[in-house]
Amino acid sequence: MRAIVQGVTAQTAPIVLDTIRQRRTIDLLKLKPDPVPQDVLEAILTAATWAPTHGKHQPWRFTVFTGEGRRQLADLFARAYAASSAKDAGSPDAQENQRMRVMRAPVWISLELHVPQPPRFPQWEEEHALAAAAQNMLLAATAFGLASKWVSGVAMISPLTAHELGAPELRGFIFLGYAAEQPKDSTRTPLEEKVVWVRD
Ligand SMILES: Cc1cc2nc3c(=O)[nH]c(=O)nc-3n(C[C@H](O)[C@H](O)[C@H](O)COP(=O)(O)O)c2cc1C
Known part of the structure; x- marks a missing residue:
């Protein structure tokens, strides 16, 4: 097969398709505590930024929490949970659970939507660009042998x-x-x- 994009060959397709198929959502409890190297994280984030984006708005920002930095996120999730409308929001155990969950994964990356103001395109286009960036991130992580999960719990949104x-x-x-x-x-x-x- 002739390469239609520079550097992409017939050999590339099976690898990319296999990476897509291999990506699976993992449970937080099934992760090792081992840290993820900085260069791997930067490659994953760079992959995110190559997502399609109408008008090149790049309506995403990411905050990466690793190491001791996760304690800030742990506190934040506990406070966010306490302020939420969850039935057990006031429970110290439930808040502590939020805190503990953060420390069970070595890396947490926020998916922040920054729509340019005033908006130029419908909101859904910016939302989808962010989702495409997230999927790039998940696939790049898979390619590096990392497991991942996109989470949207009360504290996380x-x-x-x-x-x-x-x-x-x-x-x-x-x-x-x-x-x-x-x-x-x-x-x-x-x-x-x-x-x-729809064919002939
Ligand atoms: C926008 C979005 C939000 C998600 N939020 C959660 C979540 O809060 N909790 C959860 O267990 N899984 C969440 N998931 C992951 C799905 O549960 C998961 O993709 C689905 O079970 C299919 O499994 P797979 O990714 O291994 O194919 C989310 C996925 C997406 C796309």
């Missing part, structure tokens, strides 16, 4: 968390780490039920 990060809006977090055990495999609806072909 809380206006308080967004405010403290200086983000107008938050679309959750991605956590990353090396898997201690294989993530569960997933399933998808067969193509026939999702795709309509």
